[in-house]
Amino acid sequence: MTLTRRTLLAALAATPLTARAQGFAGLGTEAEGFALPSRDTRLAFPADHGPHPAFRIEWWYLTATLEGPDGTPYGVQWTLFRSALAPEAQGREAKGWGSPQVWMAHAALTTPEAHHSTERRARGGTGQAGVTATPFSAWIDDWQVTSTAATGDALDALRLTASAPDFAYDLALTATGPLVLHGAEGYSVKSPGGQASHYYSQPFYDLTGTVTLPDRAIPVTGKAWLDREWSSQPLAENQDGWDWISLSFSSGARLMGFALRSTDGTAFTSATWIEPDGTATAYPDGALTLTPLTEATPPTRWRVELPDRGVNVEIEALNPRAFMEVSFPYWEGPVSITGSHDGRGYLEMTGYD
Template sequence: MSVRMLAFLLCLWPLTLLAQGFSGLGSEAESGFASPAPNPVFSFPADHGPHPDYRIEWWYLTANLTGPDGTEYGLQWTLFRSALAAGEAAGWASPQIWFAHAAVTTPQTHFAAERFARGGIGQAGVTPAPFRAWIDEWVLEGPDFDRLRLRAAGPDFAYDMALTAKGPLVFHGEGGFSVKSAEGQASYYYSQPFFEIDGTLTLPSGAVPVSGQAWLDREWSSQPLSDTQSGWDWFSLTFDTGAKLMGFQLRQTDGARYSSATWIAPDGASTAFADGAFFAAPLQTTSVAGRDLPTRWQVRLPSRGVDVTVAAINPGAWMGLSIPYWEGPVTVEGSHSGRGYLEMTGYD
């Protein structure tokens, strides 16, 4: 087999993963992959880096930004690792597939772009210390996980941002062991939700200086969903009081929901809530990319007195990429006010 043909076949492998979309996260991992277990012991900075023995992993950054005239913007940068087999190897023998999404949302428009890479050849990867996550020229890097610089660009947008953490890491579920289904599927999941962010967005209309708050999620697993789950609705909300709420619900094929949430106090102290404590119900749908998507929600966490309306700043924030989904900034009104981010997957 020629080198050119081998390279062509290796480039085709990720398409089988992409064809599964987010629903593929419910497929059973092949033997050889590790599985998350209760009572994890994290080691930093090493755990900011990749875990090649697990099938799926991501570094997921979202940000709520404000321009000089008060206009609200959203920013997303995500680096995904998906493994064909457990472990790592040098060069083209690496079984690791990397891809990334970048997006900017304004009240009127939504821009998105994606990149793909093979592991082992230097085109993409993550190093924990000093921290660097990259794919081509898209990069999130800094001397450590608390001080980072983010750069990415698409055909119609670019951004160059500085991030500084002003609070601690937050571990979801049981000390970072986040259960996703009644059957016990789980991931390791922690966040840095206390980033202050500022920099420049470059849009077709020109450069815009912006500042705001950012939230970075870290998660890895080998089968994070049950095969009876089709997608999720995920909320990261920052209230004007300084408190924060992460909550998600996983939609079952029989119409049921499995939920989880983390309440984060202004000082970073967190309380985890298991299935049934967090509620999210659609209030209004919008036709987006041929789909009826909930873009206005009632979100409740009764034990913390949360009963809010969460509304998309731009209902058309559709990520029309190889794996399509909805992701965009939201406003929060009701018992608490603030802003945040909403992600919705599996709305085929």
């Protein structure tokens, strides 16, 4: 339990793990030659839906909470990571095996009884994996997230597909709200020292489609959330893991939050409160509290508090065994929400022994 989606790319792009001692999976090391996020940058769409090869790490990350006809809950994850062995200028990506880009993808399907996960990898420049902003498409082999939007933003409507020997899904996503920028206009601070990323989400998807288990195909409906993030040095050298949540409340409001844990026992927190109409309020370090409610490692029950919004809830994993059995294992799965607010969401945990 030492790596996850936000570190896989650095692991692929760096020298052997034993050579990287600074920060969680080397993400606290100096990003020599790579671009760094800037407070002066203003995100622009559709361009920023596409890749940013001057930065070291990047991901397109989808989670969904689903329900079958009999009320059984499910969870889906689809993530495409880009990592750079060396920086490239925007719009001047090398072709073929000369490309310094490395791609990895994860797909998962969670049920109350089981958690299915798999991964794929590719080298950039070969056509096996990549992302285009216009028209929007993200793919690795036959796994795809493709825009089906006729008008508006390219992410307003998507088709999501993935398959593995023991599961598959084919889902249609329709956004009912706007894109949301985290932090200061998409500049998301990650540490007291100022490490940061560019970070935005589309948290307002309604979803329909089919998930396939080894014994049957199941029609489902639900909600989905897309995260987009890129950086080159997002962590401080003493940050060794994090706990991340995306919560969708029955009121229509949403909450994104994370706690980045340091080796001295402290944690740096950040949160975004999202109104049903998409109005977003960013909260600085200390406003959000995440408290484990079990001694299990990693803890799959948490108290989440954001007093400024009256949030005092308990989240609990649908399946406590939702470990991603991939090259770099981590925990990620759907959660239920009870307390001051109710609903469903997703939890990710990294850096636990």
